[in-house]
Ligand code: G
Ligand code: G
């Protein structure tokens with residue numbers, strides 16, 4: 298209860314901020330970042346989602362965290378849009394099912410994009426398979442509307458849910474995100490490589506982009522490359538970092 302109340306207070310005080318983890322393309326250029334929430338707690342310091350996401354979910358507060366991340370992401374995209382050096386950067390925001398299924402979510406997000414001046418084509422939403430299966434028809438309708446405005450969709454933690462692959466035909470998707478558990482076992486376990494290979498082949502034939510997360514070593518990077526993966530995220534390229542640090546990385550990597 299205490300943590301719940303503290304999250305409420307933190308939301309009011311706007312203590313939740315986005316950290317950005319770089320995402321790279323085939324030529325190792327930074328093409329954007331995943332937004333990962335952090336809580337700048339006045340007493341406890343900087344807290345990661347491990348401390349608050351589950352409690353926030355149970356308390357029905359995670360939607361508000363997501364909304365605050367969306368606001369800050371759109372604000373940042375609008376600023377980046379003004380300079381040719383940053384105008385093509387995209388941001389991927391994690392969404393909880395609860396937010397996606399709010400009846401006014403589509404209108405609210407479209408209004409946010411319009412008011413912030415962000416380019417909708419630079420916003421990606423990360424959803425999980427299990428969340429989409431809760432109410433597939435609603436998810437499809439929502440995604441079609443947003444995609445009509447240029448917003449893109451990625452399936453997070455792909456391959457870890459208990460879902461069938463049938464939904465891949467039905468959902469308007471842009472990207473599959475290979476779960477880091479497969480990447481982690483890449484060097485030890487032949488099965489992980491086979492699974493990643495299959496995901497890349499599947500994505501290729503469905504004309505979806507693939508990104509691997511949790512890439513920590515050159516060897517993992519190379520193996521992913523060899524099976525056709527061309528987008529990467531992981532400690533090898535950068536940890537989740539403050540906006541200031543991310544922008545410094547852009548200028549030094551530029
Ligand atoms: O950085 P990492 O520890 O940063 O994130 C841990 C988990 O928290 C991940 O599964 C990530 O998807 C989730 N997460 C991080 N930020 C957000 C957010 O803004 N909204 C939601 N719903 N989940 C988030
Ligand atoms: O949204 P999602 O569940 O995919 O969140 C990604 C999580 O993975 C975050 O907690 C992030 O900090 C973490 N992460 C990102 N890159 C790496 C990595 O290279 N290695 C490990 N172990 N964790 C990572």
Ligand code: MN
Nearest residue numbers: 331391423453
């Ligand atoms: Mn994610």
Ligand code: NA
Nearest residue numbers: 453454476510
């Ligand atoms: Na993930």
